Amino acid sequence: MSTNTTTMDFFAKNDKISNIWLILTLLISLFGVYGVFNVLINGHDVYGVTRTVPWGILISTYVFFVVSSTGLCLISSMGHVFGIEKYEVIGKRAVILAILTLLCGFGVIAMELGHPFRMAIYNIISPNFESAIWWMGTLYGVYLVFIIIEFYFLMKHNHKGAFYAGLGGFIAGISAHSNLGAVFGLLEARPFWHGPYLPIYFILSALISGTALIIIIFNISYGRPSNLPEKAKNALTGLSKLFGLFLGIIIFFDIWKIITSVYGAPPEKYESVMALLTGQLSFNFWFFEVMLGMLIPFFIILFTKGRNLTASLIAAISAVIGIFYMRYDLVIAGQLFPMREPAPGAHVQSALQNGMVTYSPSFSEISIVIGALGFCVFLYLLAEKYLNLSE
Amino acid sequence: MSENSRALKLAEDNQKLANKRKKAKEKWGIVLDTSKCIDCKACTVACKMENYVPVGFYNYRIWVAEDTHYAKYPVISRSFQPSQCQQCENPPCVHVCPTHASYKTADGVVMVDSKKCILCKYCMTACPYDARYESHTTEAIDKCTFCYQRREEGKDPACVETCPPKVRVFGDLNDPNSEVSRLLAYNEYTVLKPEKGTKPKLKYIK
Numbered sequence: 327m328s329t330n331t332t333t334m335d336f337f338a339k340n341d342k343i344s345n346i347w348l349i350l351t352l353l354i355s356l357f358g359v360y361g362v363f364n365v366l367i368n369g370h371d372v373y374g375v376t377r378t379v380p381w382g383i384l385i386s387t388y389v390f391f392v393v394s395s396t397g398l399c400l401i402s403s404m405g406h407v408f409g410i411e412k413y414e415v416i417g418k419r420a421v422i423l424a425i426l427t428l429l430c431g432f433g434v435i436a437m438e439l440g441h442p443f444r445m446a447i448y449n450i451i452s453p454n455f456e457s458a459i460w461w462m463g464t465l466y467g468v469y470l471v472f473i474i475i476e477f478y479f480l481m482k483h484n485h486k487g488a489f490y491a492g493l494g495g496f497i498a499g500i501s502a503h504s505n506l507g508a509v510f511g512l513l514e515a516r517p518f519w520h521g522p523y524l525p526i527y528f529i530l531s532a533l534i535s536g537t538a539l540i541i542i543i544f545n546i547s548y549g550r551p552s553n554l555p556e557k558a559k560n561a562l563t564g565l566s567k568l569f570g571l572f573l574g575i576i577i578f579f580d581i582w583k584i585i586t587s588v589y590g591a592p593p594e595k596y597e598s599v600m601a602l603l604t605g606q607l608s609f610n611f612w613f614f615e616v617m618l619g620m621l622i623p624f625f626i627i628l629f630t631k632g633r634n635l636t637a638s639l640i641a642a643i644s645a646v647i648g649i650f651y652m653r654y655d656l657v658i659a660g661q662l663f664p665m666r667e668p669a670p671g672a673h674v675q676s677a678l679q680n681g682m683v684t685y686s687p688s689f690s691e692i693s694i695v696i697g698a699l700g701f702c703v704f705l706y707l708l709a710e711k712y713l714n715l716s717e
Numbered sequence: 718m719s720e721n722s723r724a725l726k727l728a729e730d731n732q733k734l735a736n737k738r739k740k741a742k743e744k745w746g747i748v749l750d751t752s753k754c755i756d757c758k759a760c761t762v763a764c765k766m767e768n769y770v771p772v773g774f775y776n777y778r779i780w781v782a783e784d785t786h787y788a789k790y791p792v793i794s795r796s797f798q799p800s801q802c803q804q805c806e807n808p809p810c811v812h813v814c815p816t817h818a819s820y821k822t823a824d825g826v827v828m829v830d831s832k833k834c835i836l837c838k839y840c841m842t843a844c845p846y847d848a849r850y851e852s853h854t855t856e857a858i859d860k861c862t863f864c865y866q867r868r869e870e871g872k873d874p875a876c877v878e879t880c881p882p883k884v885r886v887f888g889d890l891n892d893p894n895s896e897v898s899r900l901l902a903y904n905e906y907t908v909l910k911p912e913k914g915t916k917p918k919l920k921y922i923k
């Protein structure tokens with residue numbers, strides 16, 4: 327183990343990453359500048375969020391990013407924290423992407439918050455320890471510090487340092503992420519979210535995001551599955567199997583979540599879940615969440631036993647797209663049952679004939695989301711191109 | 718003074734007043750007899766005027782909803798349910814607020830310190846009554862304050878004062894001789910969504 331490394335170990339050029347992709351993703355991220363400027367100039371009115379659905383696609387995209395980050399950190403810790411040698415090769419790539427996704431997540435939520443700078447101040451001088459958002463924000467801050475240190479040690483080949491920082495990141499990540507679940511799970515007012523289910527579910531779905539993203543980024547670094555070095559192939563085959571297992575578990579979770587929300591039509595839960603099954607979110611739910619997010623990747627892994635890495639890559643891409651919609655559905659469905667009956671005079675915003683409310687993201691919100699996703703990919707490609715992320 | 722700065726000043730003055738009244742012993746509440754409501758919506762106008770609530774259909778602290786449980790023809794009746802923030806004794810909006818921007822005064826009024834609000838809107842998803850909105854004038858969440866600016870003079874809130882058939886009665890729930898306590902002693906009453914455990918201080922006579 328040597329801690330004396332030269333800059334040569336830190337940087338290395340990966341020619342598999344073409345400049346065309348860098349330029350393309352940068353252009354996509356510029357699209358987000360439109361939304362950012364629009365909201366800075368015209369205020370939050372340019373968003374589609376309402377009095378009844380105050381959390382929109384920016385919140386769900388934030389959740390998507392931080393779920394990815396946590397998942398990458400948890401999965402990568404199998405290698406350099408829990409000492410499963412096979413998975414040590416994924417460390418650097420997973421952790422750098424964990425840092426980037428978290429930063430992009432922070433960027434997106436900063437656009438959603440009315441006063442992000444105020445948050446930095448009052449989170450410290452006027453903290454409310456009863457608030458899940460306070461815990462979530464603070465723990466994610468701690469987590470970011472840990473994973474940055476972890477990445478530094480990994481690059482320096484300092485195994486001991488990487489172990490401690492990785493352990494810190496693992497604990498902070500799990501705590502932060504279950505607190506994110508609690509942000510929703512603690513709301514008595516919203517029966518679809520309320521309860522211990524979401525903190526648990528969030529950790530599980532983080533594992534899925536993490537494994538899928540690692541499968542994808544290794545293929546990006548080496549161009550295609552057949553180019554993967556033996557060690558990486560081994561790790562990815564193992565990860566593919568885990569990926570399938572996690573998918574199986576989440577399908578099981580989802581089935582019971584739906585049954586308990588439909589059986590006996592429990593008030594408010596039932597209406598929210600019906601919005602997913604047959605209502606306004608049903609296309610999102612069946613096509614993106616169920617098909618792309620769960621069934622297709624699950625069956626691909628099941629039938630290839632995770633041994634065919636091209637198939638695993640397709641499964642992983644399908645799952646990541648599906649998971650983006652899963653976050654959206656979760657955040658929106660919980661708010662679709664209004665807190666007051668939309669009677670005449672009640673002024674329940676965006677109410678529909680069927681007694682539910684509705685939300686659709688505005689162009690500015692969508693532009694920020696696309697921009698952030700593009701920017702995250704851009705940053706990753708940049709890191710992949712210029713940093714020495716191989717062992 | 719512009720509408721904006723008036724709204725801001727009112728919000729700041731109310732914070733100062735809440736600080737000054739740290740030792741207040743009262744517990745303010747409103748008792749409503751909705752059978753008297755004629756749906757004139759004077760309370761909604763009075764509230765907007767008194768509190769510089771910004772224009773806009775969905776910027777409001779108070780509403781009058783029509784009861785939709787009509788009887789079928791030929792037996793028809795109409796009734797209304799005026800309401801606002803329930804000034805919960807166990808307010809979820811206060812529990813969830815990360816910066817203590819939402820807080821409860823010594824005399825039990827839930828208010829927002831606009832300077833501390835980061836507009837995360839967590840309180841909006843936590844409130845079971847849709848009683849909050851995002852205000853452009855204070856650049857923070859806004860809601861019913863029981864017209865806190867009137868507490869020093871002991872005047873009734875604007876919505877209480879203006880109501881022609883006197884649907885609302887405002888007073889100190891801690892004082893057994895107050896009109897609100899008497900009304901609650903002599904009448905059966907209920908609160909909205911009791912199952913949420915928020916313990917509202919708006920009481921509806923049955």
Ligand code: SF4
Nearest residue numbers: 802803805808810844
């Ligand atoms: S009604 Fe809503 S805003 Fe008012 S105190 Fe209760 S939870 Fe808070």
Ligand code: SF4
Nearest residue numbers: 814834835837838840
């Ligand atoms: S929006 Fe403002 S008042 Fe509401 S929870 Fe967030 S910081 Fe508190």
Ligand code: SF4
Nearest residue numbers: 764861863864874876
């Ligand atoms: S008490 Fe004051 S602030 Fe509250 S609804 Fe009535 S008029 Fe508006």
